[in-house]
Amino acid sequence: MEYAARERIPVTPRGAGTGLSGGCVPAAGGIVVSTERLNRIIDIDPADLIAVVEPGVITASLHSASEALGLFYPPDPGSCAFCTLGGNIAENAGGLRGLKYGVTRDYVMALDVVLPDGRTFQAGSRTRKNVTGYDMARLFTGSEGTLGFITGAVLKLIVLPEAKAGFLAAFDTLEAASEAVLAIIKSGITPSTLEIMDSVTLKAVASFSGRNDLDYGALLLIEVDGHEEDVARQSGKLLDALKNSGAKELRQARDAAEQEEIWTARRSALTALARISPSVILEDATVPRKEMTSMVRAIRSVAGKYGLLIGTFGHAGDGNLHPTIITDLRIEENKNKVKAAVGEIFEAALSLGGTLSGEHGIGIMKSSYMESELGAAGVEAMRAVKDAFDPQGIMNPGKIFV
Amino acid sequence: MSNLTNYSDEIFKCIRCGACRAVCPTFGEELSEISVARGRMALIEAVMGGELALTDAFEKAVFNCAMCGACKAGCPSGVDVPAVIEAARAELVDKKRSEGLVRFLARKSLKDKKSLDRAFSLMALGRAAYGPLAATPLAKYLPYQYEDFRRNFPKIPRKPLSSRIPPVSRIRGAKGTVLFYAGCVINYVYPEIGVAAVKVLNHAGYDVVFVKEELCCGKPLLSLGETEAFRSVAEKNVALLSGVEADYIVSACPTCSLTLKEDYNTILPDSDKAAALGAKVRDINEFLLHETDFITRLDAAEMVITYHDPCHLAHGMGVKKEPRELLDAATLGGLVEMNEASRCCGFGGSFSFLNYELSGRIAGRKVKNIVKTGAPAVVTACPGCMMHLSDALRQSGADVVAFHTLQIYEKAIKK
Numbered sequence A: 001m002e003y004a005a006r007e008r009i010p011v012t013p014r015g016a017g018t019g020l021s022g023g024c025v026p027a028a029g030g031i032v033v034s035t036e037r038l039n040r041i042i043d044i045d046p047a048d049l050i051a052v053v054e055p056g057v058i059t060a061s062l063h064s065a066s067e068a069l070g071l072f073y074p075p076d077p078g079s080c081a082f083c084t085l086g087g088n089i090a091e092n093a094g095g096l097r098g099l100k101y102g103v104t105r106d107y108v109m110a111l112d113v114v115l116p117d118g119r120t121f122q123a124g125s126r127t128r129k130n131v132t133g134y135d136m137a138r139l140f141t142g143s144e145g146t147l148g149f150i151t152g153a154v155l156k157l158i159v160l161p162e163a164k165a166g167f168l169a170a171f172d173t174l175e176a177a178s179e180a181v182l183a184i185i186k187s188g189i190t191p192s193t194l195e196i197m198d199s200v201t202l203k204a205v206a207s208f209s210g211r212n213d214l215d216y217g218a219l220l221l222i223e224v225d226g227h228e229e230d231v232a233r234q235s236g237k238l239l240d241a242l243k244n245s246g247a248k249e250l251r252q253a254r255d256a257a258e259q260e261e262i263w264t265a266r267r268s269a270l271t272a273l274a275r276i277s278p279s280v281i282l283e284d285a286t287v288p289r290k291e292m293t294s295m296v297r298a299i300r301s302v303a304g305k306y307g308l309l310i311g312t313f314g315h316a317g318d319g320n321l322h323p324t325i326i327t328d329l330r331i332e333e334n335k336n337k338v339k340a341a342v343g344e345i346f347e348a349a350l351s352l353g354g355t356l357s358g359e360h361g362i363g364i365m366k367s368s369y370m371e372s373e374l375g376a377a378g379v380e381a382m383r384a385v386k387d388a389f390d391p392q393g394i395m396n397p398g399k400i401f402v
Numbered sequence B: 001m002s003n004l005t006n007y008s009d010e011i012f013k014c015i016r017c018g019a020c021r022a023v024c025p026t027f028g029e030e031l032s033e034i035s036v037a038r039g040r041m042a043l044i045e046a047v048m049g050g051e052l053a054l055t056d057a058f059e060k061a062v063f064n065c066a067m068c069g070a071c072k073a074g075c076p077s078g079v080d081v082p083a084v085i086e087a088a089r090a091e092l093v094d095k096k097r098s099e100g101l102v103r104f105l106a107r108k109s110l111k112d113k114k115s116l117d118r119a120f121s122l123m124a125l126g127r128a129a130y131g132p133l134a135a136t137p138l139a140k141y142l143p144y145q146y147e148d149f150r151r152n153f154p155k156i157p158r159k160p161l162s163s164r165i166p167p168v169s170r171i172r173g174a175k176g177t178v179l180f181y182a183g184c185v186i187n188y189v190y191p192e193i194g195v196a197a198v199k200v201l202n203h204a205g206y207d208v209v210f211v212k213e214e215l216c217c218g219k220p221l222l223s224l225g226e227t228e229a230f231r232s233v234a235e236k237n238v239a240l241l242s243g244v245e246a247d248y249i250v251s252a253c254p255t256c257s258l259t260l261k262e263d264y265n266t267i268l269p270d271s272d273k274a275a276a277l278g279a280k281v282r283d284i285n286e287f288l289l290h291e292t293d294f295i296t297r298l299d300a301a302e303m304v305i306t307y308h309d310p311c312h313l314a315h316g317m318g319v320k321k322e323p324r325e326l327l328d329a330a331t332l333g334g335l336v337e338m339n340e341a342s343r344c345c346g347f348g349g350s351f352s353f354l355n356y357e358l359s360g361r362i363a364g365r366k367v368k369n370i371v372k373t374g375a376p377a378v379v380t381a382c383p384g385c386m387m388h389l390s391d392a393l394r395q396s397g398a399d400v401v402a403f404h405t406l407q408i409y410e411k412a413i414k415k
């Protein structure tokens, strides 16, 4: 970094390159620094309940290493088998367990940071409590590599829940499923996972995996976890809530294999959609939970207006939907349609009090929409932070800001 | 095959998600984007778009793929990575005239039965002399310098399978006839597996036909980008095997099965015979479980084993549970799963000859997973994997023996 600063060469950090907003693309050329080989888990401490890691560790390796010790690192982006913890921190990645357990941010305790001028410091500490000045670890979390380079992290772990139960509930319409989500939350339980899939996605999954049991308007996939008795209690409440909100079919996984079967349907969502046509555009607009029904309607009307195939699935419990546009971008006309449709989806999300991006970040893909969410003053304030850390503008230039 | 431009749609399907990084064995060792499906697709796309020349570095990226197909099996877009890589290799052969000893030998020896027999009997002699010579200062004058001298080749027996079993092995009251296709490794290196196959198939109620004149399936040629040589082998084999009356064509080498089943169709798209042949092909485990009641005819004995999935069987043909079910029955529940059972062992046919060092590192990871189970035996359904695993296990000093599934089944039918 010292060298780059002296020579004013742009530097782009890169984890596994699985980001969905173009964050690791060296937009202004320069040096790409990969964390591929910084891949050691240095320590897992069951007394302090922390993991000390290098940034290139694959997220799933931390999952298995901590679970082997009865500990739990909850953030689980769909890409956890191949993305890095550094990338997760830089994007503040979410995942399927966000509703109950939060996102990456909630597990970052300290970060080793290399500043754009080459100096280093540790933001945060190994302690749960720390109010020594500003919360710099949080600032670097989600900074998309634009403030500095993360070379190490102390992550919070929790105790692995002892039991879990999985459910599948089918509905006639996506709206009905969205309403059921609210009913579940109001019933006083917090499922660890609460995922939704619409009929376009279900049809794709059905034809992809040759299943004929997915012919519904929408599906909710739910998991509750905790102590054995607690899981039973939650399951009862959940089943009541689902019945009362008009679930057409209800299934509870009887064993691990059935649980696995339920999740395979969700995990193959993107796969199944991607097989329909060569290009997939996965969006990430997020709205307050209460507005999900309106958001679903808005997405549908955008799809109708531009004649695009849009499959919607996502983390319903968080209001974090992934409208996925299936098209062929080699056809020029489709490019324009997609651009217009994405713009309208963002507009709808913002008008419902939501945000451009729930978990994928701004990168180069959404920078032009920043002002519509933050206003000029908001963007300027963020820019001031950026300039304070990186006055030369060499740290991952071209990202977040236009 | 060949003609890379035919594959532009296939390459365009790659959405660059990176899921292949989790399963690609070469990436697992190299940790570099040029050693994973995504990077390879990007490089090939760059070559097609004229942004990149056919450089040596490109050639290396394309040739150090193990062709295991794990990426394809797990790819959200279903990109047929091995097919694209085969096409890129053919392009290199075509345009760059890449040549090397392995390629030269493959082209010369796999083309017809006589050359094949000669090649393997030379190898048998060579194998006997190689070890002692490699230990002397003369080692550096030996051919085959691609090889690491540590490699343990199995002894190549004087008598191949074709002189050990009759053309037809009949039983009383047979339910039908299968054509057993041995393939080179079983025919020349492990004929005992072929002998076991015939016994097992008979025991399962089928007459077995064996065509002594069968040629190599040709996969090594295809992998090396030798499209024309492959086409010629495919034509000869199709003519030869189609002439036999049999209900099924069964093989105990998944690479051969996959080649007969799919690649012959692709290279001979207009041949009805190739299509009919492909439709009859089964892996022997798949055949035994689904088409016969073999599993109920076992005289099983306790034995602790672990199972390694051959890539072409698990990723290529989706056959994973069949050998497990049979093995568990044959060992009275003795099957213990290893970690990453379906991760490549590093063999990859010509891959291990061209990249022995890398292939050895991949095998090292496999050995660790095998040893961790504590099982004294690792069973697999592919003679190539068996050969590579035996080598790696020996080098590691692990006290574990590699078997083919058929050797376990054979034990379980001996009264």
Ligand SMILES: Cc1cc2nc3c(=O)[nH]c(=O)nc-3n(C[C@H](O)[C@H](O)[C@H](O)COP(=O)(O)OP(=O)(O)OC[C@H]3O[C@@H](n4cnc5c(N)ncnc54)[C@H](O)[C@@H]3O)c2cc1C
Residues within 6 Å of the ligand: A012, A013, A014, A015, A016, A017, A018, A019, A020, A022, A023, A024, A035, A055, A076, A077, A078, A079, A082, A083, A084, A085, A086, A087, A088, A089, A090, A091, A092, A093, A094, A095, A096, A144, A145, A146, A148, A149, A150, A151, A270, A359, A360, A396, B017, B018
């Ligand atoms: C199939 C699929 C499913 C996904 N599912 C989810 C999901 O459920 N939830 C979710 O949130 N995301 C998801 N993602 C998006 C993506 O996986 C995450 O954003 C992930 O955190 C990116 O990690 P990476 O290692 O690939 O980082 P990269 O893509 O390599 O980099 C991402 C950003 O982080 C920066 N960066 C990387 N390492 C460092 C470092 N050490 N220091 C500073 N900056 C750094 C880069 O400059 C870049 O801006 C998914 C992606 C795919 C392909």
Ligand code: SF4
Residues within 6 Å of the ligand: B013, B014, B015, B016, B017, B018, B019, B020, B021, B037, B038, B041, B071, B074, B075, B076, B077, B078, B079, B081
């Ligand atoms: S998994 Fe498939 S689509 Fe994804 S990067 Fe690899 S080859 Fe491309």
Ligand code: SF4
Residues within 6 Å of the ligand: B020, B023, B024, B025, B026, B027, B035, B036, B037, B040, B064, B065, B066, B067, B068, B069, B070, B071, B072, B081, B082
């Ligand atoms: S075929 Fe195997 S080695 Fe080759 S790119 Fe795919 S996963 Fe990697």
